[in-house]
Every structure is written in C-alpha cells, then in structure tokens.
Amino acid sequence: MRQHRTMAGLLGALLLLAAGLSSTGATTAAAASRAPRPLGRIVPAPASVAPGGSPYTITSTTAIRVDAATGAEGRRIAGYLADVLRPSTGYALPVRADGSGGIRLRLSGDARLGEEGYRLESGRSAITVTAHRPAGLFHAVQTLRQLLPASVERRTRQPGPWQVAGGTITDTPRYAYRGAMLDVSRHFFTPAQVERYIDQLALYKVNRLHLHLSDDQGWRIAIDSWPRLATYGGRTQVGGGKGGYYTKADYRRIVRYAASRYLEVVPEIDTPGHTNAALASYASLNCDGVAPPLYTGTDVGFSSLCVPKEVTYAFLDDVVRELSALTPGRYIHIGGDEAHSTPHTDYVAFMDKAQAVVAKYGKTVMGWHQLTGARPVAGAVAQYWGTAGDEAEVVAAAKAGTRLVMSPANRAYLDMKYDATTKLGLDWAGLVDVDRSYAWDPSTFIKGLPSGSVLGVEAPLWSETLTTSADVEYMAFPRLPGIAEIGWSPASTHSWPDYRSRLAEQGPRLAALGVNFYRSPVVPWE
DSSP states (O other): OHHHHHHHHHHHHHHHHHHHHHHHHHHHHHHHOOOOOTTTOOOSSSSEEEEEEEEEEEOOOEEEOOGGGGGHHHHHHHHHHHHHHHHHHHHHHHHHOOOOOOEEEEEEEGEEEEEEEEEEESSEEEEEEESSSSHHHHHHHHHHHHSSSSSGGGGSSOOOOEEEEEEEEEOOOOEEEEEEEESSSSOOOOOHHHHHHHHHHHTOOOOOOEEEEEEETTOOOTTSSTTTHHTTTTSOOTTOOOOOOOHHHHHHHHHHHHHHOOOOEEEHHHHHOOOOOHHHGGGSTTTTTOOOOOOOOOOOSSSOOOOOOHHHHHHHHHHHHHHHHHSSSSSSEOOOOOOOOHHHHHHHHHHHHHHHHHHTTEEEEEEGGGGGSSSOOOEEEEEEESSSSOOOHHHHHTTTEEEEOOOOOHHOOOTTTTSTSSSBBBBBTTTOOHHHHSSOTTTTTTTTOOOOOEEEEEEOOOOOEEEEEEEEHHTTTHHHHHHHHHSSSOOOOOOOHHHHHHHHHHHHHHHTTTOOOOOTTTOOOO
C-alpha cells in the first residue's frame, strides 16, 4: 500500500513536470511567433541586409509621414500603405506631412538607388524609407508588408504585435524588366480579375504585365476601325462559352490600375499566326477572301494573315495605332511564334513591315524569339521561350544588339503541370515543380549569350485549361515568386535551400490574402 502511494506520487510529479515543460514550450513558441521577422526573410531576397538595433513597433499612435518633396505620388503610396495596415491593426495610421517618428517615406537625390531601389531603416523610434523615385517607395512598402506578421494581410482586426526588426535593407533590382504574362485570349478574364492578379504581382516587385490580347480563340480588345474583331472575334473561347473583350474604357482601367502598382502594361497582338479570331472576323484578311469559322480548340500553327495583301498592313496599322494611343508604356508585342502556316520568306517580309508600323507609332517592338530568325530592328526585344538554350539565331541576334526577355518554357511557364497528377495545365515542356522553376540563371540559360544582352525575365501563364481566378492562382503560386526573385535579387543570393525556407514562410501570407496556391511537397510550408 505504501509502495502504491509512492508510485502514485511519483506519477503525479512526472505529470506536473510534463505539464510545466509543455507550458514552457507553448510559451516559448508563442513568444517566437510574436518576435519580429528577421530582416531579409522576404521574397525577393534583398540585395543587402544589415540587421541590428531595436525593432520598431507600430502602435495606435503611429503616423505615416511623407516629406513634402515626395509630392502627390508619395502621398498616394502612403495612403496605399495605410489601407493595407488599417484593417488588421485597427489603428488610425494618419498620413501626415510633418513631425518625427512613425513610418516615414522620403525621396532623395541618391541616384545609386536607381529607378526602383530603396533603403529601409528600422529602429526603436521610426521606420524610414528612402528612394530616388516613387517606384522605389512602392517596392519598399511591399518589403515592409513582408517584414510584418502574415496576419497583417487580413481585412479584419488581428491581435498583433506589429513589429519590424531593427536594421537596414538596401535594395535594387538585378534586371529592369520583371514581368508576368496573362493569356486572356484562350479564356477571357474580366478587368476585376486582372486587377486581382496585378495586386498579387506587385507584392513580389513585378513591374510588367504582358497581356496576350489576341489568338486563334479570341480577340480581346476593341478596335474602333475594325469593330468586328472584338464583337465577333471575341465572342467565344477554348471549349466554347461566351468569351468577352475589353472596351477601350476597360483597357484604360487596367492600365491605370497597373500603373498605380508600378506595373507597365505590355499589350500583345499575336501575328502573323495565331490569328484565326481576326481571320474569322474579316474575310478580306484571308488570301482566298473566305472567313473561317470561329475556333474553340487548342491546336496551334494553322492560321496566318495574308502577307501579300495590302489590306493586311492597313489592318495592322490601325490596330497598332489605336493600341498605342491606349498604352502609355514603351512596348508593343507583335507575337511571331508558331507561324507554321506562313512561309519563311513571307514571315520575314511581314516582320519587316510589322516592326516598321510599331516604330511609326513611337513604340519599341517586342516579339517571341522567332523574331530573331527574321530581321530584328535596332532596339527590338525578343522574348525567349525555348527549352534547350542552344538556338544559334537567338545568340546571333543578341550579339547584334537585340535584347532578350527570358521565359524558358521548362522553367518559367506557369501553365506547366507541377507533377503528373496536376489537374490543370499542360506538360509539353515537362513537369515543373517549384524547385525546377527556381533553378536557372537568365544570363547563362542560353549558351554563348554576350554579357548584358538579358533585359529581364517573364513568367507567362497560358490559359487553355484555366477559367477562374482560383485556377490562375493555383498555377502561378508558388512559382511566380521564384521567377520574381530571379529577376530582382542578385545572382549571389540564389540558393534553393534558403529560398525554400523563405517561400515556406510565404504560405500564411498567401493564405491571409485568400490566394489559392499549390502546396508543393518540395516546400516545408508553415
């Protein structure tokens, strides 16, 4: 009996000890979850991080302060930051032009920060963000968001605390062009859906939105001088359905919204192939004068504008003129891929005339890398989508001065399946999980490229199998942040083990934002 009581006492002591250890562990875990995120644990990785000093805590007395020199753009960015922070913190966060402390946005004459770079300094009394241009302030705001707990992205009040670790981040992008393409032709996406995608791109410092506005399955932009392009050519999509198109007001809305997030819209009218929607809309664009039926399948390479006809260039001139007037950005993308039904001599002749039309309206021509098999004009930009990296004509064009945007399909195409079980997407370029999508260098992917020939990177998302924003998000995330990092961060920071852990920390943030992302098994999601 005595031994039984002794054993019972011992068991009780052990239970109390276990409870104490459990409580201590829970307390430690809770404390860790409240600790500020270390500087540099963001995507894309910053160029330079110098941690140190006390963290800054956002409280009910915090104000967002804008130097007078930042002007209206600075005040707008401050308002954007306040709109992000107010719902989750519950704080007023007034935007002011005076005083000290709080979160301060300022422009300086430090040209070393360039058009998009910034410096973020965090300490006990203030966070000071400095940039040379407003775009840098905006990118710094995206960094600040990621330095705060993921719950800051929620639209209802959260418990906090809202701390930013002490230290300094100095950050400038590796490449000037960091893009994402959305195919709105195979399936149509509304202006609101495009704006949702823009917001997601902005978080990762993407600065170009390439809109694939025409293809065999649909023409998506109103052209006043050729109205049937949109009203007839835009009335369907892959698999049937009503399709749709952007009025000029819709397109201007998208352009304005993108500009408010410091993204430049790059519109694409794919020519001379991928043109069945246009050919179906106007019989005169066909060599035989007979309009084909609208197309809802997914084959490629069967359509072509009629290169010898003068009406072809009247059509192209009108389209480029109206699209250029709507587009403040510098680029017009004329496509040029998979023109299998256009004889090579016709292709070269067409591209000569198409490039001249783009130049006539003051824009820089972009085209898929097949443009390098023709005669790229001075200043032309070719978008590489190959998989082998051994295309001699691309290297020759680069040596002659053509700049390249890198989008290798077996790395950067966001519509490739993650694995054999992925229900959405295609697999012609292979299966591309997150690690494979991250494991490449734009400057060395094509063998023999001269130094400085890469303008940047782009992550295209083709929509043959995508019909909703949830579909778009599932295929884009989490691969798009990796392409964004390849474009922004110094090559020396690219490390899959480090990126993998930083990407895992993005999971709660994407969830808080309501992004339907793929939880890849190669990432240890938080």
